[in-house]
Amino acid sequence: MKSLTHRQQQILDFIEHTLAREGFPPTIAELAAAFGMGSGNAIRGHLQALAKKGAIQLTPGASRGIRLLKPGTDQGLPLIGRVAAGQPILAEQHIEGYCQIGPELFQQRADYLLRVHGLSMRDAGILDGDLLAVQRRPDARSGQLVVARIGDEATVKRLRLDGDIAYLEPANPDFTTIGIDLRRDALAIEGIVVGVIRRIAL
Known part of the structure; x- marks a missing residue:
């Protein structure tokens, strides 16, 4: 996996913590709220960058379509x-x-x-x-x-x-x-x- 920017790492950590706590990845709206962003466009840009760097996989059209790709991570059902x-x-x-x-x-x-x-x-x-x-x-x-x-x-x-x-x-x-x-x-x-x-x- 390619190196991440500080904000990308923060977003990835938030996704991991949400998965561990809730069992589901966060939505775009939940990510935007957590990082104080007014719209989901900035978050989408960060998620697309994380996907290009091999940290996550995105499922188009799914409200919680974020899948972690970290080695050894259990993706769940x-x-x-x-x-x-x-x-x-x-x-x-x-x-x-x-x-x-x-x-x-x-x-x-x-x-x-x-x-x-x-x-x-x-x-x-x-x-x-x-x-x-x-x-x-x-x-x-x-x-x-x-x-x-x-x-x-x-x-x-x-x-x-x-x-x-x-x-x-x-x-x-x-x-x-x-x-x-x-x-x-x-x-x-x-x-x-x-x-x-x-x-x-x-």
């Missing part, structure tokens, strides 16, 4: 937002940022975090805005909570298998169960849920 049709769930454009979550928090290994949209799993204790820890795998057992691809979205449902029919069941009576005839249609499983992280607004 990728946080996935909305998933576009026909693209892998871990495609770069889906990654909002990285979260330093210890693997010991979950009984099984987690490969990524998925942001929940909606209340279809409300009665299972999964609410809008929660983060799901997901183990990436193409299959699942009946009764498991799964991330399945339905049309343009990655949806979270409980899988129930009954012969050649797979049911994706919500945990909210306001939503309907999705039935898939496996003799005609493939069921695209993106992973199984191994944990839930509640996002609490302060």
Whole structure:
């Protein structure tokens, strides 16, 4: 990594401290506020310089798209937002940022975090805005909570298998169960849920 200016080092240290404290990198606005800058343009310039010098990697369009590139630094789990049709769930454009979550928090290994949209799993204790820890795998057992691809979205449902029919069941009576005839249609499983992280607004 090329040598950094004093301000670049300050910004890099702030990013590292925020990651250690919060588990997420700071936003442009948070960086600008921390360093007393009126707009985010100056911060963006410093971040681009840090990226050119190999200190960080920037994910365009992500609000917390800063990834440390220091040797030996644990980057944490990728946080996935909305998933576009026909693209892998871990495609770069889906990654909002990285979260330093210890693997010991979950009984099984987690490969990524998925942001929940909606209340279809409300009665299972999964609410809008929660983060799901997901183990990436193409299959699942009946009764498991799964991330399945339905049309343009990655949806979270409980899988129930009954012969050649797979049911994706919500945990909210306001939503309907999705039935898939496996003799005609493939069921695209993106992973199984191994944990839930509640996002609490302060």
